[in-house]
Amino acid sequence: MPSAGPLQPADPERLGAHRLLGRLGEGGQGVVYLGRSEVTGEHVAVKLFHAPAEGDRTAPETFGRELEMVRHVARFCTAQVLDWGTLGDRHFIVSEYVDGPPLSQVVAEDGPRSGGALDRLAIAIATALVALHDAGVVHRDLTPHNVLLGTDGPRVIDFGISRALTGSRTMASKVVGTPAYMAPEQLEPGELGPPVDVFAWGATMVFAATGLPPFGNESIPVVLNRIAHHEPELGGIEEPLRGLFAACLAKDPALRPTAREVLDRLVGRPDTAE
Structure with missing residues (x-):
């Protein structure tokens, strides 16, 4: 059985048709459990979100309607909801269980990726973004924590959650996302589209290649100021990846390539490569 910590006394024993077997981790959004489907018998990952504040509650029908969109996301390179x-x-959300550590842990323990390993990672995550965007889904919180390196390749997880929890495409009174990987437009009111994911892809890949996000990992105000006003730190990343990462980290979302254009450049299609 996959490794998981024990359940705590306050943890539920089941959620929906899924028996909970242990804890996989806990973060700012909630607790992730290892579960087993009572229908298929397969292991699943179950994320139970923390109780929302009174004014932040999302109606179950709104939550379900937004998550219904992610069912149309192609399953390659993503963990299916x-x-x-x-x-x-x-x-709570139940998704396919991916047996593998997050990219953040792998880089922290084994160091940055390079060569073919970096190329394969870039292509896999870009492919996941193409699948998401083709289905009309914007991740809005793509980070090294949300890329799991499974035995069958990298998988992007937690897509569609931020919109399901807010029921909105826009950034209003609260910041939704992980500061070091957020696009400048996520700091202002307005509609958030696929370019925020392309920015996050660039930031995630810089972390994978250097061990540090492109705008540092100091205090949140310092990082957000750098995202808004400074150029990214790209370390010793070589071309052609350096130029592609820089293009994805453009302040103006209109200047960033689309996820499909990113993928085309990575696989070297002559009509899009520079």
Whole structure:
């Protein structure tokens, strides 16, 4: 059985049609459990979100409607969303279990990626973004923590969650995302589209190649100021990846390539390569 920590006394024993076997981790959004489907018998990952503040509660029907979109995302390079529901006023999402560590952990323990390993990682994550955007889904929080290096290749997880929790395409009163990987437009009110994911892809790949995000990892105000006003630090990244990463990190979202253009450049299609 996959490795997981024990359940704590306050943890539920099941969510929906899924028996919980242990804890895989806990973060700012909620707790992730290892579960087993009572229908298929397969292992699943179940994310139970923390109880929202009174004014931040999203109706179950809105939550489900937004997550229904992610069912249309092609399954290659992503962890498929299988089910969702509520426990009291807390939402949960059930997704395909990926047996592998996050990119953030691998880089911290083994160092930055390079050569063919970096190329394969870049192509896999870009492919996942193409699948998401083709299905009309914007991730809005792509980071090294949300890329799992499974035994069958990298998988992007937690897509569609931020919009499902807010029920909105726009950034309004709260910042949604991980500061070091957020695009400048996520700091201002307005609609958030696929370019925010392309920016996050560039930032994630810089981390994979150097071990540091392109705008540093100091305090949140310092990082956000750099994102808004400074050029990214690209370390010793060589061309052609250096130029591609820089293009994805453009301040103006209109100047960034699309995810499909990124993928085309990575695989060297002559009509898009520079």
